[in-house]
Amino acid sequence: MNGDAVVQVEGLHKRYGGGGPEAVAGVDFAIQRREIFGLLGPNGAGKTTTIGAITTRIRPSAGRVLVDGIDVASDPVAAKLRIAVVPQLSNLDRSLTALENLTFHAAYFGARRRERRERAREMLQLLGLGGRESERVNNYSGGMAQRLMIARALMHDPHVLILDEPTTGLDPQSRLFLWDKMLELRERGTTLMLTTHDMVEADRLCDRIAIIDHGKVIALDTPRGLRRLLPAEQGLQLTVERAADPAAVFAELAERVETESDGEGRWTVRLYGDGDRPDLAGEVVEAIRRSDAELVDLRRIEGSLEDVFVHLTGRELR
Ligand SMILES: Nc1ncnc2c1ncn2[C@@H]1O[C@H](COP(=O)(O)OP(=O)(O)OP(=O)(O)O)[C@@H](O)[C@H]1O
Ligand SMILES: [Mg+2]
Numbered sequence: 001m002n003g004d005a006v007v008q009v010e011g012l013h014k015r016y017g018g019g020g021p022e023a024v025a026g027v028d029f030a031i032q033r034r035e036i037f038g039l040l041g042p043n044g045a046g047k048t049t050t051i052g053a054i055t056t057r058i059r060p061s062a063g064r065v066l067v068d069g070i071d072v073a074s075d076p077v078a079a080k081l082r083i084a085v086v087p088q089l090s091n092l093d094r095s096l097t098a099l100e101n102l103t104f105h106a107a108y109f110g111a112r113r114r115e116r117r118e119r120a121r122e123m124l125q126l127l128g129l130g131g132r133e134s135e136r137v138n139n140y141s142g143g144m145a146q147r148l149m150i151a152r153a154l155m156h157d158p159h160v161l162i163l164d165e166p167t168t169g170l171d172p173q174s175r176l177f178l179w180d181k182m183l184e185l186r187e188r189g190t191t192l193m194l195t196t197h198d199m200v201e202a203d204r205l206c207d208r209i210a211i212i213d214h215g216k217v218i219a220l221d222t223p224r225g226l227r228r229l230l231p232a233e234q235g236l237q238l239t240v241e242r243a244a245d246p247a248a249v250f251a252e253l254a255e256r257v258e259t260e261s262d263g264e265g266r267w268t269v270r271l272y273g274d275g276d277r278p279d280l281a282g283e284v285v286e287a288i289r290r291s292d293a294e295l296v297d298l299r300r301i302e303g304s305l306e307d308v309f310v311h312l313t314g315r316e317l318r
Pocket of ligand 2: 047048049
């Protein structure tokens with residue numbers, strides 16, 4: 001079945017000590033080779049716990065995780081060679097230089113001295129830290145430290161890179177830079193998994209997304225597939241001028257017509273169809289041509305990933 005799955009999470013449960021509900025209550029998913037897989041969910045949904053089970057930091061109450069077919073609980077050493085994780089909070093050694101942070105990490109993984117330095121220089125270059133390798137991490141800004149953690153994670157050439165909220169707190173430049181890097185890594189053959197509360201980021205980067213809530217996967221699809229879960233997907237928004245009665249012009253075409261005037265002769269009209277008209281846009285243009293109105297703008301109304309997220313998980317604070 002999951003022939004090309006790099007990570008398989010099967011029937012995962014985790015109940016922390018001290019009673020309480022399960023933090024992870026039966027999670028299954030498979031991450032395919034060379035995809036960027038997003039794990040989204042409200043605070044406390046169980047994302048970090050799930051990541052912990054994959055990286056062997058957390059022992060599941062039930063279920064198992066396979067990485068490249070290796071059960072991470074029975075062979076954690078082999079599993080760890082294949083996975084790298086960038087935690088949400090920095091765990092760099094701030095008293096060391098950037099280069100040292102990377103070479104020490106590689107030494108832990110058994111790389112030879114010369115190899116370590118070469119690889120470290122290459123990774124620092126890749127993450128845009130080429131000129132700053134001999135500086136202590138203490139002098140690094142938050143954004144630079146974040147990039148350094150990714151450089152460090154890549155030192156042992158993992159098959160799977162797991163990033164826990166990689167762009168939280170970064171400026172737009174760093175965020176865009178990291179987006180490019182993640183896409184570049186996927187091109188080079190790395191499989192990525194990330195958690196984020198940034199819906200634009202998830203939409204832009206992820207090939208598939210699992211939304212989890214209360215320890216369970218409640219949806220898993222491509223960003224586009226997830227948007228189809230919204231009730232009002234079949235919408236068009238148009239801006240027209242010189243329309244005497246825009247509601248009447250479009251009444252025939254849609255199930256629901258909403259109109260809004262700017263008080264200066266310009267109308268915004270939203271049409272929600274029933275899915276029976278595959279060329280609604282064409283029909284709208286025709287209807288306008290037959291009337292005296294002038295079309296200024298026409299676009300499809302698409303719910304955002306945030307709309308989907310709220311639709312599925314509700315508005316209640318966790
Ligand atoms: N070490 C722990 N001991 C006890 N309970 C824990 C522990 N770690 C997490 N939990 C609980 O498990 C549940 C899931 O937490 P988890 O950290 O996996 O959520 P999350 O989805 O990563 O949330 P966030 O978006 O806030 O990071 C929460 O109810 C949390 O309080
Ligand atoms: Mg978390």
